[in-house]
Amino acid sequence: MKSCSLFTRAPLRCMIRPVIPPAGAARRTPRLPLYQRPPAFEANLSDLKKWHDWAKNQASSIGSTFVELDNGPDSTLLLRELNWLVEDAIEQPSVLSSQISGDVNSPVSMRACLDELYSLWKQRIEERRPFQYVVGCEHWRDLILSVEEGVLIPRPETETIVDMADAAVKENADLKNGAWADLGTGSGALAIGISRVSAIRVIATDLSPVAVAVASYNVQSYNLQDRVEVRQGSWFDPLKDVEGKLSGLISNPPYIPSDDINGLQAEVRKHEPILALDGGMKGLKDLIHLCNGAATMLKPGGFFAFETNGEIQSKFLVNYMVMEMKGSFDRVNIVCDMAGVQRFVAGYRAQPE
Structure with missing residues (x-):
């Protein structure tokens, strides 16, 4: 293990089928990575955009504070992570960046409820929880690996x-x-x-x-x-x-x-x-x-x-x-x-x- 920065993500996004453990399996089942969850939640576009604006403000407010404190992430990197979170959590992430005027009350399919998205981003900013633990995976070589607390994030x-x-x-x-x-x-x-x-x-x-x-x-x-x-x-x-x-x-x-x-x-x-x-x-x-x-x-x-x-x-x-x-x-x-x-x-x- 090394003390290097955690803040990388490979561009490849191959899809992996969720693993269903065999009946009677003794080992615990890891938390399902966010991008593998089914889109079982909905929020209207207006509320989703409010969350997104709030999250961007949270990231932007950090500036270089974490860098100066312990060589942590700056606002630029946190905003990039926010984009990755949107990609993992929202079935059609382009709805947030679309310039086309649409019904603000139209439902948006998501893999996490809006309350969880608020909670996850608070954990990232306020608790400095690693982004890989927030979304439950790390991109490494040509792999997407499940990770969670208790497991070292591969560098x-x-x-x-x-x-x-x-x-x-x-x-x-x-x-x-x-x-x-x-x-x-x-x-x-x-x-x-x-x-x-x-x-x-x-x-x-x-x-x-x-x-x-x-x-x-x-x-x-x-x-x-x-x-x-x-x-x-x-x-x-x-x-x-x-x-x-x-x-x-x-x-x-x-x-x-x-x-x-x-x-x-x-x-x-x-x-x-x-x-x-x-x-x-x-x-x-x-x-x-x-x-x-x-x-x-x-x-x-x-x-x-x-x-x-x-x-x-x-x-x-x-x-x-x-x-x-x-x-x-x-x-x-x-x-x-x-x-x-x-x-x-x-x-x-x-x-x-």
Whole structure:
């Protein structure tokens, strides 16, 4: 997890069928993303425009206040989010921007009632609730993933791990044989991403029951149940049956130093799960655990890629794996993210001599 801005949305809007859990399913059902809800509500156009004008005024009044406070969103970004909310909530969002004079009392079909729209936008502005939690989804790569409180919102930078895994598979087709693991899967973004791109089998684990439910929902949304298996448990604990057999191991673990948590954006600090953020005193606790586990969980030649907080953590991990775990790994290297930050540490389990 990183402290980057949450405020992105990909342009793709593929439609996903809502998942109906099988009868007797034990896992909780995640909240349905707003854009997937049926248009079961109506409001007259006049009242809807009053809400929209109010919401625009709320966003415009913020100016640069949040930016100066903790590098949060400015009015321009909030107004863009408001447009996205309109797209998700209103069946024909163009009615708000139409220049054609019409009956102000004409009904408009919506996926949320007007009171809920007022409440959702108040949460966004007054509580700094992340927009992704407001609408219940995040656009990531070519995916639309369900997210909610208790689940880390996937960041654009993490997409690079999917490309790294795909490059490793293309270089060595044997990595398609056997399972991969995505540890601390959260929404299931990485597991779903690499399974779709590289057509490999992935076991996704997470300690959080909320994350397990949301990841399972997202896996079913993309009909990947045959490729992606979601298991609940801490890190390597649910993987005893594949010890020493994994072809690949990927993770975006908690890596924010504990002392830095209070300096994060309110959207992150107040709302995202601390379990997915706090990496201990130097942010390295879970990263070191992953390095140690990779030495026993990966098969010889197996690939790994871990996300870090940046250059200092990445260089520490490389030194740790090369020097402290000498002979365990091969071709350990640092990979930059899209912004040029030394974000990822990758390599391979050493082959026996």
